[in-house]
Amino acid sequence: MARRYAIRTFGCQMNVHDSERLAGLLEADGLEPTDDVGGADVVVLNTCCIRENADDKLYGALGHLKALKAARPGLQVVVGGCLAQKDRELVQRRAPHVDVVLGTHNVGAAVNLLRRAAVEGPVMEILEESDTFPSALPVRRDLAWSAWVTIQIGCDNACAFCIVPSVRGREISRSPEEVVTEVEALAAAGTVEVTLLGQNVNSYGRDLTRRRPLFAELLRRVGAVEGIRRVRYTSPHPKDLRPETIAAMAQTPSVCEHLHLPLQSGSDRTLAAMHRGYTAERYLARLAAARAAVPDLAVTTDLIVGFPGETDDDFERTLEVVAEAGYDSAYTFVFSPRPGTEAALRTDQVPGDVVAERFARLRVVVERSALARHQARVGREEEVVVEGPSKKDPAVLSGRTRQNKLVHFAAAEPLAAGTFARVRITAAAPHHLGGELVEVTDRPRHRVRIPVASA
Ligand code: SF4
Numbered sequence: 001m002a003r004r005y006a007i008r009t010f011g012c013q014m015n016v017h018d019s020e021r022l023a024g025l026l027e028a029d030g031l032e033p034t035d036d037v038g039g040a041d042v043v044v045l046n047t048c049c050i051r052e053n054a055d056d057k058l059y060g061a062l063g064h065l066k067a068l069k070a071a072r073p074g075l076q077v078v079v080g081g082c083l084a085q086k087d088r089e090l091v092q093r094r095a096p097h098v099d100v101v102l103g104t105h106n107v108g109a110a111v112n113l114l115r116r117a118a119v120e121g122p123v124m125e126i127l128e129e130s131d132t133f134p135s136a137l138p139v140r141r142d143l144a145w146s147a148w149v150t151i152q153i154g155c156d157n158a159c160a161f162c163i164v165p166s167v168r169g170r171e172i173s174r175s176p177e178e179v180v181t182e183v184e185a186l187a188a189a190g191t192v193e194v195t196l197l198g199q200n201v202n203s204y205g206r207d208l209t210r211r212r213p214l215f216a217e218l219l220r221r222v223g224a225v226e227g228i229r230r231v232r233y234t235s236p237h238p239k240d241l242r243p244e245t246i247a248a249m250a251q252t253p254s255v256c257e258h259l260h261l262p263l264q265s266g267s268d269r270t271l272a273a274m275h276r277g278y279t280a281e282r283y284l285a286r287l288a289a290a291r292a293a294v295p296d297l298a299v300t301t302d303l304i305v306g307f308p309g310e311t312d313d314d315f316e317r318t319l320e321v322v323a324e325a326g327y328d329s330a331y332t333f334v335f336s337p338r339p340g341t342e343a344a345l346r347t348d349q350v351p352g353d354v355v356a357e358r359f360a361r362l363r364v365v366v367e368r369s370a371l372a373r374h375q376a377r378v379g380r381e382e383e384v385v386v387e388g389p390s391k392k393d394p395a396v397l398s399g400r401t402r403q404n405k406l407v408h409f410a411a412a413e414p415l416a417a418g419t420f421a422r423v424r425i426t427a428a429a430p431h432h433l434g435g436e437l438v439e440v441t442d443r444p445r446h447r448v449r450i451p452v453a454s455a
């Protein structure tokens with residue numbers, strides 16, 4: 001019987017896509033996937049170091065695996081991702097039962113390191129720079145109809161709260177030709193939706209041209225690939241959102257009407273302390289330009305509550321800007337100092353009870369805005385792509401609109417993931433919409449497995 005592997009991913013879309021690559025590598029080596037960690041021969045924990053609870057999740061999972069490994073010494077445990085890149089020796093020290101520690105720049109070494117560990121015992125290999133652009137590695141795509149496509153790795157910014165630049169390195173853009181070739185291969189295999197991935201997609205290509213970003217052109221080229229019906233991207237940085245990107249969104253029919261534009265704070269004082277490179281006024285002006293150009297644009301954001309030194313006035317300003325922006329949803333985070341960042345060294349941390357109270361108030365404003373925007377959609381017919389049965393009620397289907405809104409809807413027949421349907425919106429809640437099926441408009445095409453992404 002073939003050896004089996006299980007992967008647990010903690011973190012962002014970058015990690016999710018890295019996990020798809022790790023899966024592709026392991027399958028190319030003859031392993032088969034399993035969801036059952038207890039029955040796996042290789043368990044990979046792909047980590048994230050952006051938020052504190054990612055550490056907790058990792059060390060909690062490693063504690064569980066220690067017991068499993070005691071019962072089955074042949075089990076191999078791999079820790080990869082940002083936390084491994086950053087904490088390397090700490091991971092080995094806290095969890096000596098880990099066989100392989102590998103970083104974000106050498107995902108491609110996973111199989112060789114597993115072989116080495118089987119002979120030599122625990123190994124750690126962390127590179128400070130990428131030896132291969134990860135797109136050259138095998139990929140096992142999690143979804144048949146939707147795919148992540150990395151266009152850039154690393155980040156040239158220096159946000160005071162963020163550890164990403166020190167673990168992911170400088171921005172490196174993949175060539176537009178490579179990106180388009182991969183998207184064409186995906187489309188040929190039946191993928192209808194792609195999400196372009198980078199830490200700051202708006203500056204994509206600046207390192208290639210040494211002049212100006214190429215993101216708007218890339219959006220147009222990817223959007224023109226035959227068979228690709230939805231193009232999404234994440235994440236743009238507000239300071240780099242250029243008019244030509246907004247124009248490309250407006251003029252490329254397959255680019256979805258959704259913009260995730262991380263605000264972080266509405267206070268200019270806090271934004272300056274975070275080194276975000278924009279003011280609230282400039283942010284709102286760019287948002288207004290995007291809304292004016294792209295009809296029915298959904299806007300989502302990220303917000304941090306309790307950044308060091310945040311005063312009541314700073315927070316009130318955040319509430320005002322959030323109300324003015326009228327978000328469709330927001331990821332709200334309590335500031336957590338990440339070792340190695342500038343913000344972690346500050347001595348003016350905001351007391352926990354103050355942060356908790358602000359956080360609750362912010363959630364009220366965000367949810368009020370989200371509910372109002374969702375209520376405005378009731379009665380409309382929306383195109384959704386089916387994702388599968390709802391997690392809460394398997395008799396109900398879930399799908400996404402072009403605005404990336406989750407819709408739960410009843411249907412008389414089961415519909416495969418990837419089916420396009422028209423749904424009448426009948427109910428609104430802050431985090432989702434409810435609806436009923438009007439008609440199926442397109443069935444998913446036969447899926448051809450893509451063993452290797454284009455290099
Ligand atoms: S733009 Fe800022 S928050 Fe985003 S990855 Fe770069 S440093 Fe981190």
